[in-house]
Amino acid sequence: MSQSPELFWFTLELAAAGVFAGVIAGVLAGLFGIGGGAILVPVFYQALGLLEVDDAVRMHLSIGTSLAIIVPTSIRSFMAHHKRGAVDMDLLRSWLLPVPAGVVAASLIVAFVSSAALRGIFAVIAILVGLRMLFNRQGWRLGSDLPGNPARAAVGAVIGLLSALMGIGGGVLNNTFMTLFGRPVHQAVATSAGVGALISIPGLIGYVWAGWGVAGLPPFSTGFVNWVAVLLIIPITMMAAPLGVRLAHALDKRQLEVAFGLFMLLVAARFLYSLG
Structure with missing residues (x-):
């Protein structure tokens, strides 16, 4: 990649892949009403595969860039x-x-695990999330209010760990936690935005550290974060999301839950197949 013409064409292809990933992720994020991490990671993983990015760093790069x-x-x-x-x-x-x-614990794990291990982790969590969406019932409750410490702190640490390993903002996990303990879904969604900041900011730093100096990264990457994709995907997802929102209004809430659940199971199957 050191030669100027090769770098130019690879950067152009990477930009095109970023546009593709941003459009798909934006539409699906608008359709399913989530932050897009669970959607962006598999889409970006496929796009990097088309560019023949080293498989050893593809999954790491997809998750870090998503965060x-x-x-x-x-x-x-x-x-x-x-x-x-x-x-x-x-x-x-x-x-x-x-x-x-x-x-932070997730960042330490990422620094030492293989791409296959990360795909396996993503697949397992995606299966759990998908099943939760498919079999979700509004009446499910574990309690009338959120638990206190140390249980609350433990849940927060687990949400941070799993979300950072999956490249998501923790919305699905936090929404599940809060609604199971009687909190209104609107409050859960609003609070999840703050949880996303608590996850993504240290996650960004952690993935930069974990990938520092690793071989096989594409141009304009700092550790496991690619800045071409970041700068392209953010505005594109914002522009594409309204199309997904319009599609979402054509479906009721239960249909959306089932659709997202099936999507997550499909993604999980894709990653599990790649491990074979």
Whole structure:
């Protein structure tokens, strides 16, 4: 990649792949009403495969880049929800240390595990999320209010760990936690934006550190974060998301849950197949 013409054409192809990934992720994120990490990681993974990026770093790069993209979107969403008074600030304050601690643990894991291991982790979590969406029932409850410490801190650390290993902002996991303990779904969604910031900011730093100096990374990458993809995908997903939102309004909430559940199971099957 050191020769100028090769670098130019590879960068152009990477930009095209970023546009493709951004459009697909934006439409699907708007359709399913989530931050896009669970969608962006498999889409970006496929796009990097088309560019013949080294398989040893493809999954790491997909997850790290996804977390970098979540940083501005989660902060913007949190500020908007906070202005409306919809965020559970007590929960966020209690998670200021546990959630980032889980992310740090994930970064340490990422520095030493293979691409195959990360795909396996993603697939297992995707299966659990997909089954949860397929069999979700509004009446399911584990309690009438959120648990106190140390259980609450442990949940925060697990959400940070799993989300950072999967490249997501933790929305699906936090929404499940809060609604199972009687919190309104709107409050859960609003609070998840803040959780996304607690995950993505240290996650971005952790994936840069974990990938520092690793061979096989494409141009304009700092560790496991590719800045061409970041700069392209953020505005493109924002432009493409309204199309997904229009599609979402043609379906009811249960249909969306089933569709997203099936999508996650399909992604899990794709990653498990790649391990064969």
